[in-house]
Amino acid sequence: MMQTVLVINSKGGSGKTTIASNLASLFAASHLKTVLMDYDPQGSSLYWNSIRQQGNCPAIHLVDASHLKVGLTRTFQLRIPDDIERVVIDAPAGMCRKMLAEMVSKADVIVVPVLPSPIDIHASSEFIYELKLIINTCRYCDTALGIIANRARSDNGLYEPLKCFLEELDIPFITTLSDTDNYISAVEKGMGIHELKPQTVKLELSQWLPLVKWLADTRSVTTTLLSTGAVNHN
Ligand SMILES: Nc1ncnc2c1ncn2[C@@H]1O[C@H](COP(=O)(O)OP(=O)(O)O)[C@@H](O)[C@H]1O
Numbered sequence: 541m542m543q544t545v546l547v548i549n550s551k552g553g554s555g556k557t558t559i560a561s562n563l564a565s566l567f568a569a570s571h572l573k574t575v576l577m578d579y580d581p582q583g584s585s586l587y588w589n590s591i592r593q594q595g596n597c598p599a600i601h602l603v604d605a606s607h608l609k610v611g612l613t614r615t616f617q618l619r620i621p622d623d624i625e626r627v628v629i630d631a632p633a634g635m636c637r638k639m640l641a642e643m644v645s646k647a648d649v650i651v652v653p654v655l656p657s658p659i660d661i662h663a664s665s666e667f668i669y670e671l672k673l674i675i676n677t678c679r680y681c682d683t684a685l686g687i688i689a690n691r692a693r694s695d696n697g698l699y700e701p702l703k704c705f706l707e708e709l710d711i712p713f714i715t716t717l718s719d720t721d722n723y724i725s726a727v728e729k730g731m732g733i734h735e736l737k738p739q740t741v742k743l744e745l746s747q748w749l750p751l752v753k754w755l756a757d758t759r760s761v762t763t764t765l766l767s768t769g770a771v772n773h774n
């Protein structure tokens with residue numbers, strides 16, 4: 541069964557491309573047929589994959605979606621091969637509400653990376669609230685929404701207000717990813733951190749584990765709902 545993961549934040553530089561490309565390579569390395577849709581006009585995921593193709597890592601099917609505007613639904617479906625098991629969407633920063641709603645409606649899971657700065661946390665909180673409203677007004681409210689702290693440097697309690705806010709909205713805080721050079725060296729090689737030597741990425745792997753588990757659990761919830769007919773997924 542296909543699972544679509546949308547990585548999104550209205551702010552640029554929060555780690556959307558980093559997390560989307562790492563997710564895609566993780567899925568591909570797990571022998572899942574994976575599509576990575578790049579909505580960024582700068583084509584960062586496309587660039588990463590062009591490096592990847594020069595090596596021998598498991599292939600990812602890249603879709604350049606940067607030119608697609610509102611009303612992308614049909615095109616979206618046309619571009620995904622039938623046998624694909626995972627779709628990762630690297631969303632652009634700043635999107636009109638209609639486009640946002642359209643993307644949300646296509647996602648099974650939404651991941652929002654948030655940088656450890658008061659300004660980013662404030663802006664992201666508003667964005668997360670908007671996302672939650674959109675999900676709640678969707679016909680079938682089975683889209684899972686989870687938040688990730690990205691590029692954390694120290695445990696200085698910066699995320700505490702965000703965590704309280706998320707608790708109030710009943711949105712899970714999934715994990716904290718540290719700011720490390722391994723993410724940069726992975727990009728340089730067109731790889732994900734899961735494809736680097738395990739002993740060099742112990743910290744990163746341990747921090748990704750809650751996300752991997754959450755995605756797997758979310759999938760089984762959706763699958764269970766589908767198999768019982770509780771959700772008419774389209
Ligand atoms: N956890 C991390 N550790 C180190 N560098 C990171 C991490 N996450 C992102 N970066 C770096 O931060 C910059 C912005 O990240 P990017 O994924 O391109 O953000 P976005 O796609 O949201 O604009 C990039 O240079 C990226 O390599």
Ligand SMILES: [Mg+2]
Nearest residue numbers: 556557580584
């Ligand atoms: Mg990007």
